[in-house]
Amino acid sequence: MTTRVGVEVSIAIADAVKLANPDVIAAYPITPQTHIVEHLAELVADGELDAEYIPVESEHSAMSACLGSSASGARTFTATASQGLALMNEVVYVAAPMRLPIVMAVANRALSSPLSIWCDHSDMMSVRDTGWIQIIAENGQQCVDNIICAFRIGEDNRVLLPVMVHLDGFNLTHVVEPVEFPEQSDVDKFLPPFHYPLPLNPDRPVAMGDFAPPFIFTETKWAHEVAIRNSKAIIIECWNEYARAFGRQYHPVEKHYSDGANRAD
Amino acid sequence: MVTFEGDLTWKDLEIGAIIEAPGSARSYESGTWRSQRPTYDFNKCIKCGLCALYCPEGCIEPNQDGYFEANLFYCKGCGICARECWPRVITMVEEKEQ
Numbered sequence: 001m002t003t004r005v006g007v008e009v010s011i012a013i014a015d016a017v018k019l020a021n022p023d024v025i026a027a028y029p030i031t032p033q034t035h036i037v038e039h040l041a042e043l044v045a046d047g048e049l050d051a052e053y054i055p056v057e058s059e060h061s062a063m064s065a066c067l068g069s070s071a072s073g074a075r076t077f078t079a080t081a082s083q084g085l086a087l088m089n090e091v092v093y094v095a096a097p098m099r100l101p102i103v104m105a106v107a108n109r110a111l112s113s114p115l116s117i118w119c120d121h122s123d124m125m126s127v128r129d130t131g132w133i134q135i136i137a138e139n140g141q142q143c144v145d146n147i148i149c150a151f152r153i154g155e156d157n158r159v160l161l162p163v164m165v166h167l168d169g170f171n172l173t174h175v176v177e178p179v180e181f182p183e184q185s186d187v188d189k190f191l192p193p194f195h196y197p198l199p200l201n202p203d204r205p206v207a208m209g210d211f212a213p214p215f216i217f218t219e220t221k222w223a224h225e226v227a228i229r230n231s232k233a234i235i236i237e238c239w240n241e242y243a244r245a246f247g248r249q250y251h252p253v254e255k256h257y258s259d260g261a262n263r264a265d
Numbered sequence: 266m267v268t269f270e271g272d273l274t275w276k277d278l279e280i281g282a283i284i285e286a287p288g289s290a291r292s293y294e295s296g297t298w299r300s301q302r303p304t305y306d307f308n309k310c311i312k313c314g315l316c317a318l319y320c321p322e323g324c325i326e327p328n329q330d331g332y333f334e335a336n337l338f339y340c341k342g343c344g345i346c347a348r349e350c351w352p353r354v355i356t357m358v359e360e361k362e363q
Contacts, residue, residue, distance in 0.1 A: 206279075216273065226275065
């Protein structure tokens with residue numbers, strides 16, 4: 001049985017994160033992402049979600065905390081928007097080649113200037129080449145489904161990459177939509193526990209994110225490139241399994257009245 | 266992890282280029298871009314070890330006879346040892362193309 005409710009999409013995302021049962025959430029509030037992290041902070045404070053909520057002092061710190069959390073093998077979530085994404089840019093680049101699965105919701109908002117809190121995709125474009133997997137959601141249901149899928153895709157040991165889920169600021173974040181929530185027991189079956197292959201562990205020390213001379217740098221970048229290319233098949237596999245479990249099917253590109261068209265722009 | 270430059274490919278790296286064993290940077294030949302090298306007149310050497318203390322690379326150790334000498338695998342030819350060596354054992358000379 002699933003429950004279909006009318007809910008603000010930001011709240012729905014927070015509830016989807018709760019269904020994924022994360023260990024650590026590190027985030028800094030910024031319009032129009034605020035309701036997502038506020039609701040998550042509330043869930044943790046009320047004891048409804050057993051996770052560490054780290055109220056950091058900036059987005060740069062948020063993503064830095066996420067790196068450490070993911071490196072220790074903890075399921076990790078954060079969310080941001082616009083200037084926040086720009087401020088954490090340096091660390092966004094660090095996460096992907098270090099192959100640290102982190103799920104981040106981005107409430108797309110224009111970058112200054114002029115200062116705007118409204119939606120455009122300039123923030124998303126600024127991180128296009130960071131080597132994260134990026135999923136762009138069209139409605140509240142897609143947000144909920146793909147937040148859950150994002151954890152499974154990123155944490156899959158054949159992938160091990162961070163994943164962004166983009167949604168339009170205000171046009172989605174602050175809109176009340178009908179959303180079907182999967183049952184917790186079904187999500188638990190769909191989303192296996194996260195096991196990082198070489199986590200930070202005092203009993204078996206490793207060094208992460210080290211200096212690399214050029215011959216190691218290029219090979220590391222290529223390993224990352226191969227992982228990104230190989231992830232497509234695993235993303236599709238995840239979506240197919242999601243369809244079997246929950247009845248909603250996703251595709252890399254969704255067609256809209258375009259069957260038989262000679263070109264689509 | 267493979268430690269020789271020519272042998273290494275992306276398939277040999279741990280996930281995210283994680284390093285499992287400490288001290289792996291020892292295998293990197295960091296002295297390749299030296300433009301000067303230290304030469305020694307060990308007749309003057311009093312084995313005080315000041316050169317080793319001042320060496321920013323930490324690449325100077327006593328040789329078999331107890332005289333302090335730079336390991337050219339790592340030495341970058343900065344010349345600090347030559348400047349600090351007050352008995353004037355060390356002279357920096359230009360590296361020439363082999």
